[in-house]
Amino acid sequence: MIPSLTALPTVFSIGLQRQLAYRWNYLLRALFSAMPLLVSWVFWSAVFHGKETVGPYTLASLLTYYAVLLVVESVSSPADDDFQISREIREGTLNSILLRPLPYGLYRGALFLSGRCAYLVAALIPLALSFFLLSRVIPLQLGSLDLARGIPALLGSALLQFSLTLCLSLTSFWLLDISALIFLVYSLEFLAGGHVFPLDLLPPTLFQFAQLLPFAYEYWFPAATLCGSISHSAWLFGITMQSGWALFFILLAHSLWQAGLRKYTAAGG
Amino acid sequence: MRPFFHLLRLWLIQLRYAATRELAFRANFFVWVIVELSWFVLQLAFVDVVYQHVDSIAGWSRPQMIVLVATNQLIQQIFTAFLMPGLVKLPELVRDGKLDFVLLKPAPPQFLISTSQLEIGPLANALIAIVVVVFALQELHITPSLPSILLYGLLIVAGLLTHYALLLALVSLTFWIVQAESVLLGYYSIFQVARLPREAATGWFRIFFTFALPLLLVANIPAATLLHGFQIGPILLFLLTCLTAAIFASLFFRIGLRRYQSASS
Numbered sequence: 001m002i003p004s005l006t007a008l009p010t011v012f013s014i015g016l017q018r019q020l021a022y023r024w025n026y027l028l029r030a031l032f033s034a035m036p037l038l039v040s041w042v043f044w045s046a047v048f049h050g051k052e053t054v055g056p057y058t059l060a061s062l063l064t065y066y067a068v069l070l071v072v073e074s075v076s077s078p079a080d081d082d083f084q085i086s087r088e089i090r091e092g093t094l095n096s097i098l099l100r101p102l103p104y105g106l107y108r109g110a111l112f113l114s115g116r117c118a119y120l121v122a123a124l125i126p127l128a129l130s131f132f133l134l135s136r137v138i139p140l141q142l143g144s145l146d147l148a149r150g151i152p153a154l155l156g157s158a159l160l161q162f163s164l165t166l167c168l169s170l171t172s173f174w175l176l177d178i179s180a181l182i183f184l185v186y187s188l189e190f191l192a193g194g195h196v197f198p199l200d201l202l203p204p205t206l207f208q209f210a211q212l213l214p215f216a217y218e219y220w221f222p223a224a225t226l227c228g229s230i231s232h233s234a235w236l237f238g239i240t241m242q243s244g245w246a247l248f249f250i251l252l253a254h255s256l257w258q259a260g261l262r263k264y265t266a267a268g269g
Numbered sequence: 270m271r272p273f274f275h276l277l278r279l280w281l282i283q284l285r286y287a288a289t290r291e292l293a294f295r296a297n298f299f300v301w302v303i304v305e306l307s308w309f310v311l312q313l314a315f316v317d318v319v320y321q322h323v324d325s326i327a328g329w330s331r332p333q334m335i336v337l338v339a340t341n342q343l344i345q346q347i348f349t350a351f352l353m354p355g356l357v358k359l360p361e362l363v364r365d366g367k368l369d370f371v372l373l374k375p376a377p378p379q380f381l382i383s384t385s386q387l388e389i390g391p392l393a394n395a396l397i398a399i400v401v402v403v404f405a406l407q408e409l410h411i412t413p414s415l416p417s418i419l420l421y422g423l424l425i426v427a428g429l430l431t432h433y434a435l436l437l438a439l440v441s442l443t444f445w446i447v448q449a450e451s452v453l454l455g456y457y458s459i460f461q462v463a464r465l466p467r468e469a470a471t472g473w474f475r476i477f478f479t480f481a482l483p484l485l486l487v488a489n490i491p492a493a494t495l496l497h498g499f500q501i502g503p504i505l506l507f508l509l510t511c512l513t514a515a516i517f518a519s520l521f522f523r524i525g526l527r528r529y530q531s532a533s534s
Contacts, residue, residue, distance in 0.1 A: 036461060055322055180300040
């Protein structure tokens with residue numbers, strides 16, 4: 001087990017090189033990812049016209065939430081790991097990985113990590129530039145971020161998103177095409193994850209319900225924690241829920257992997 | 270006129286072929302209807318949540334905003350059905366050198382690429398968007414006249430042309446960038462602007478997205494025509510800007526095509 005784990009830095013390095021080969025692709029992604037922030041600024045400025053607050057938010061705190069969300073997304077969201085895993089299973093290229101003395105989950109984890117690092121490198125300059133330019137016209141409150149509690153929530157979000165992606169991708173052992181399933185979950189993540197609007201703008205009952213689902217801990221929880229809008233007890237509850245859901249999806253992914261391997265057949269050289 | 274009918278005939282043949290291919294996977298059709306519908310519900314839910322806190326946004330009431338969002342959805346879904354699936358295949362065609370097969374055919378490559386695919390699922394969602402528009406108009410006690418409905422149809426076509434121009438320009442980047450799959454993300458990101466009420470935008474944002482890239486007109490002008498009737502100025506501006514955008518995008522595609530080098534041996 002231990003000798004096989006020493007291969008992980010190599011997997012990470014290869015993944016990083018592969019990702020950076022397409023740096024223009026990443027740069028474009030990063031540039032385009034700033035667009036929703038611009039749209040949010042225009043839309044919410046109109047909503048706040050003549051109003052000081054909407055729900056618990058001022059215009060500045062709401063736009064800061066959307067800006068922080070961009071960072072959360074670039075650190076924790078898988079890029080096309082789901083489709084890569086699906087292709088490996090469907091096209092049989094999984095064979096060569098099965099022969100290696102390395103647990104598949106850890107192998108994919110190292111590649112996920114390299115993808116996030118490559119994206120961060122490519123996204124850093126465009127993100128910083130767009131934040132700088134937008135902060136000239138948008139009253140962003142980026143100076144008072146709660147990093148001490150926000151970073152664990154951010155890392156938890158990355159683990160949760162990776163494990164959920166792994167579960168979805170592993171259904172490729174049974175399904176021919178998983179893209180519809182992936183896009184369906186995307187839409188749930190966007191709505192119930194706080195991507196479209198912060199969840200605390202929902203009516204209280206719906207907000208409480210959303211906090212029981214895993215999606216809230218992918219975007220809303222780390223972003224709201226970084227913005228400092230979560231009390232300590234709510235943060236403790238959130239971290240527990242986030243870890244619980246991540247553990248659940250890791251165990252589910254393990255079961256799916258075991259069951260899938262029993263079904264998996266691949267022919268050809 | 271003859272070349273036009275020739276291309277129309279070609280398009281119909283391509284549509285028939287693509288429809289046969291699509292209908293071979295019926296379950297997939299229903300699944301995608303649900304997926305696209307969930308994204309539409311998401312947009313409506315967003316409108317609902319925001320209007321729980323305010324009565325009006327930039328002068329648009331809740332049902333008016335629903336007309337805007339559903340009109341945007343209608344244009345988006347028709348575009349996704351007929352033109353988008355072909356365009357998004359361009360990066361792959363260029364990377365694998367399969368564009369050779371398109372270039373060898375005796376028809377304009379831009380036309381062949383744009384019309385080669387069809388997705389039937391989005392058409393079902395386009396119908397749902399129409400139903401939502403009708404319900405929102407009922408809530409507003411508006412019964413549009415026949416000329417308004419016809420004009421609405423024409424403006425939907427202009428909206429499709431704007432979507433087409435932007436995506437064609439974005440996918441044409443593939444002639445310069447090897448892996449240009451991110452352009453699809455760019456398309457979805459930029460087109461979020463189309464859902465904004467035009468009155469909400471001010472300053473350079475409004476000028477840019479009205480005259481340079483007329484996204485603020487795409488859904489706003491058709492929706493405003495249904496809600497407030499015929500307004501000659503904005504309609505002419507929209508038609509002019511969408512035609513200009515389409516011409517520029519086509520030129521950009523041709524410039525890119527000159528750089529194409531087959532990937533095969």
